[in-house]
Amino acid sequence: MDNQNKNLLIATALSFVVILVWFVLFPPPEATVDETAPTTEQTLETAPGVTAPSAASDAPATTSAATAAPEAALDTARVEIDAPALIGSIALTGGRIDELSLRNYHETNDESSPVVQLLEPVGGANPYYAVYGWAPGNGLQAADVPGPNTVWSVESGETLGVDSPVTLRWDSPSGLIFRRAFTVDEKFMFRVTQSVENTSGNEVSAAPYGILARHGEPSDLKNFFVLHEGAISMTDGTLAENKYKKIRDFDPAAEAGTRAETYQVSENGWIGFTEHYWETVLIPDSGTSYRQAIKYNEARDIYQAEIVLPTQTIAPGATAEVSTRMYSGAKVWEVINEYQDQGVDRFVDSIDWGWFFFLTKPIFWLLHHLHQWIGNMGVSIIALTIFLKALLFPLAYKSYVSMAKMKELQPQMEEMKKKAGDDRQKLQQEMMALYKREKVNPASGCLPILLQIPIFFSLYKVIFVAFELRHAPFFGPFQDLSAPDPTSLFNLFGLLPWAAPEAGTTLALVFIGILPILLGISMFLQQKLNPTPTDPAQAMIFAWMPWVFMFMLGGFASGLVLYWITNNTITFTQQYLIMRSHGAKPDVFGNIKSTFKRKPKDAKSDGK
Numbered sequence: 001m002d003n004q005n006k007n008l009l010i011a012t013a014l015s016f017v018v019i020l021v022w023f024v025l026f027p028p029p030e031a032t033v034d035e036t037a038p039t040t041e042q043t044l045e046t047a048p049g050v051t052a053p054s055a056a057s058d059a060p061a062t063t064s065a066a067t068a069a070p071e072a073a074l075d076t077a078r079v080e081i082d083a084p085a086l087i088g089s090i091a092l093t094g095g096r097i098d099e100l101s102l103r104n105y106h107e108t109n110d111e112s113s114p115v116v117q118l119l120e121p122v123g124g125a126n127p128y129y130a131v132y133g134w135a136p137g138n139g140l141q142a143a144d145v146p147g148p149n150t151v152w153s154v155e156s157g158e159t160l161g162v163d164s165p166v167t168l169r170w171d172s173p174s175g176l177i178f179r180r181a182f183t184v185d186e187k188f189m190f191r192v193t194q195s196v197e198n199t200s201g202n203e204v205s206a207a208p209y210g211i212l213a214r215h216g217e218p219s220d221l222k223n224f225f226v227l228h229e230g231a232i233s234m235t236d237g238t239l240a241e242n243k244y245k246k247i248r249d250f251d252p253a254a255e256a257g258t259r260a261e262t263y264q265v266s267e268n269g270w271i272g273f274t275e276h277y278w279e280t281v282l283i284p285d286s287g288t289s290y291r292q293a294i295k296y297n298e299a300r301d302i303y304q305a306e307i308v309l310p311t312q313t314i315a316p317g318a319t320a321e322v323s324t325r326m327y328s329g330a331k332v333w334e335v336i337n338e339y340q341d342q343g344v345d346r347f348v349d350s351i352d353w354g355w356f357f358f359l360t361k362p363i364f365w366l367l368h369h370l371h372q373w374i375g376n377m378g379v380s381i382i383a384l385t386i387f388l389k390a391l392l393f394p395l396a397y398k399s400y401v402s403m404a405k406m407k408e409l410q411p412q413m414e415e416m417k418k419k420a421g422d423d424r425q426k427l428q429q430e431m432m433a434l435y436k437r438e439k440v441n442p443a444s445g446c447l448p449i450l451l452q453i454p455i456f457f458s459l460y461k462v463i464f465v466a467f468e469l470r471h472a473p474f475f476g477p478f479q480d481l482s483a484p485d486p487t488s489l490f491n492l493f494g495l496l497p498w499a500a501p502e503a504g505t506t507l508a509l510v511f512i513g514i515l516p517i518l519l520g521i522s523m524f525l526q527q528k529l530n531p532t533p534t535d536p537a538q539a540m541i542f543a544w545m546p547w548v549f550m551f552m553l554g555g556f557a558s559g560l561v562l563y564w565i566t567n568n569t570i571t572f573t574q575q576y577l578i579m580r581s582h583g584a585k586p587d588v589f590g591n592i593k594s595t596f597k598r599k600p601k602d603a604k605s606d607g608k
Helices: 003-025 244-248 333-341 357-374 377-391 393-408 410-420 424-438 447-465 506-510 514-527 536-555 558-581 588-596 601-605
Strands: 078-082 086-091 096-106 115-119 128-136 153-156 166-171 176-184 189-198 204-215 230-235 238-243 258-265 269-274 278-284 290-297 302-308 312-314 319-330
Touching: 078 096, 096 319, 115 128, 115 278, 115 319, 128 189, 128 278, 189 204, 189 312, 204 269, 204 278, 204 319, 230 244, 230 258, 230 290, 230 302, 238 244, 244 258, 244 290, 258 269, 269 290, 269 302, 278 302, 312 319, 319 333, 333 357, 357 377, 357 447, 377 393, 377 447, 377 558, 393 410, 393 447, 393 558, 410 424, 447 558, 514 536, 514 558, 536 558
Parallel strands: none
Antiparallel strands: 078 086, 086 096, 096 115, 096 128, 128 204, 153 166, 166 176, 176 189, 189 319, 204 302, 204 312, 230 238, 230 269, 258 290, 269 278, 278 319, 290 302
């Protein structure tokens, strides 16, 4: 390989290192909340909080009866939610789902740790809830429809469960009877049916809506470039992802102090907020035409995802009814895929597959089925890496054969350099003639490597975002492949009964774990298949690169590090065997010795 190709590879590697170092050392700043901003209770009568949409037009409107969230939301009367996968409650004030936890998932790998909480009432640390209601149309005023502060009564049911629905009721002063019926399945899906019975004697109209309201950004926001966190929506087959920062930069909406982006859905869609492993999404039934929007209230620091269904006209004595679903739970591929099969359009796209979705989806599918067959996620990652390396072996073979041929020509190329001296043009002409005569393409060794990059980046993406790796055990101390290596010199690599230093701290960099060490060694050995470059700058870069990666990736998920170790080991083995089959005899141990061999003083002074 000539100097140009070497420089290309070095530049590519250095660019990757710089990007990783930048995001590790200088992550995006976390959002700050203005502690002096008025609270919900302070602005109950004066400022909009959760804003109800308008039934009259597509433009959102502030309605006085649907302003801020209710006071004492934590203390309001509640209906308990008790389902196989979900626990929580519905607040009768507002008739909202605002307290929801995942029964089977804990915050840490310790079963005694608290379960994961998704939705939280106003008054908690991170209020996040689902609000439903009706926007008044012809013949109605704001006081005639239920709003976020309306106190509902229980008409039927005591506890919301799989076989026990709950119906709430509110009688309007204008003679309308509003009902809100809740059901929940054995996993993470609610169905909310809103109805209005017109006993007023006059024809009226109103538009049903649903809102997910989130006060501020999530406290555990990761802000990592490879992961999407924020609003997510599907509009007739078009996926839209908006991070919280982007939402704050939306164009101003019709209502003062609010920014919004609106989508008109013809047949199929859904909208909500997604996190690393969890999501809450509002889902109208397929075939429904409706409006959905993402909003940000600047004064209150509230993010909203809303759906507004077509206005219903209710004749005297008639009843109008609208039903929608809400998914609030873990992003388990098997569960989400099942709901997609039941009619939720492209629901698996709520998982962050990234730009290379055409690769990440099949790669995850294979990992999922390997895990079902093997039963151990760590072994499944190793098996998947082996399979992909075998699949790409023809490309790798061409690359390594090209490198072997270039290595055979190395003595002739060195002789040409000596004869050409400083005449670069002459050297280039002679090398091109040599390549032509020997039928060698110097770029053929690089192209197969470049073609493999999207595939291995996709595998990296899958291992990082897949929920299935969360708290997935490998063996021994490695009981959570989504967490950093729990071993370190600090606890004698898991032999002592105390935890390793927390990832990201100075101690964690000093007392590094066994997996990052194996990663550094595997990169170092792979590098030593070839002699140390004669150029001092290149030699220094190659010498430091394995250990830079070792420390940088030390805080990454152990499943990712396991993948890198497996990939490096297979690459080393493939390259070694192919080079041997073409007559080359890699002197790995000799190259290692030369790395630590001290140079003579005169060689140092000459820069050799």
